[in-house]
Amino acid sequence: MGKKVLGISFGRKMSNCDIMVKHALMACEQAGCETAFLRADDLNITNCNGCIACTIGLMTGRGRGYCVRHDDFDILDECVMQSDAVILACPTYETSVTGRFKTICDRIGPSHDITFRKAAWDEGMAAGKPIDALPDARAFKKRTAALISVGGAMTENWIALTLPMMYEFTFPWGIDVIDAVEYYGAMAHESVLGYPEMMERMTQVGRHIVASLNAETEEERLRWRGDEEGVCPVCHTRLLQVSHDKKTVDCVVCGSHGTLSIADGKIRVDYTQEELDRSRLRWGGKLEHSTEIKTQAQPAGSIKNLKELKQPYADFVRPPFPREEDAHGNLK
Helix, strand or coil, X not given: CCCEEEEEECCCCCCHHHHHHHHHHHHHHHCCCEEEEEEHHHCCCCCCCCXXXXXXXXXXXXXXXXXXXXXXXXXXHHHHHHCCEEEEEEECECCECCHXXXXXXXXXXXXXXXXXXXXXXXXXXXXXXXHHHCCCHHHHCCCEEEEEEECCCCCHHHHCCHHHHHHHHHCCCXXXXXXXXXXXXXHHCCCHHHCHHHHHHHHHHHHHHHHHHCXXXXXXXXXXXXXXXXXXXXXXXXXXXXXXXXXXXXXCCCCCEEEEEEECCEEEEEECHHHHCCCCCCHHHHHHHHHHHHHHCCCCCCCCCHHHHHHHHHHCCCCCCCCCHXXXXXXX
């Protein structure tokens, strides 16, 4: 049995995202991989309500890190657990990912963070708990991913937030992104099928995933195969946030902190190995974050009169503004 590659499209049915993911999966199948395809909008996945029961269960040893809501997220979760690689494609809505994409990322959340799950696994094994009472051991499998963003705008900056946001899907599970494609100007083609160069790039996406899966060394498995190196050596994106000191920057995607300079008229960012190891895409950075949650989050009941303090806000109830005469059918 070959390696398993999961494709997920967040676009409209048989539109660009569907076609691009399926084309990449076809290249994987030609190399002997087993594939599966999900279309996110076909799944009934409700919003996370922030109850944090999943994470509390992991930290206290009373749960496996799964949501108390059982809907079609379970289908997606199981497919990811079986997969060795994932190919994602998302269209751009208002300069960023779709609402469905964000909903799914919220449901993945810290409960799927491998540092939380590994700690719960180790503690459970030490306590002699049965395997079916522990986090899914498949969560610790090494996986790779390719990300594809799609936008109709002819100007690249109109879709600039989509690809960086897509990393939200991968970093809790510890999935390593080895390729990324930003397809903007899609409105210039009725379909991506009328853009042979981009279809060939999707063939390359599939082949890059296969090459990563067949790699004999960890260095080759993780090798970046995208068209650009970017300015961040961890996630290879170009999205930076200037720090308050106006001298250093943070990679918005993975959190790597570096020093900004100009060399030969070009922007340059230098990173120390210590800071790279604190990236949220690497174990050290993820462990740092899960540790701060475990050690600094205040438990319920620490404010004894909280109910009394909340009462004025519970009593503050105001109805929506009434419809105005010139609403022109905006309200039914």
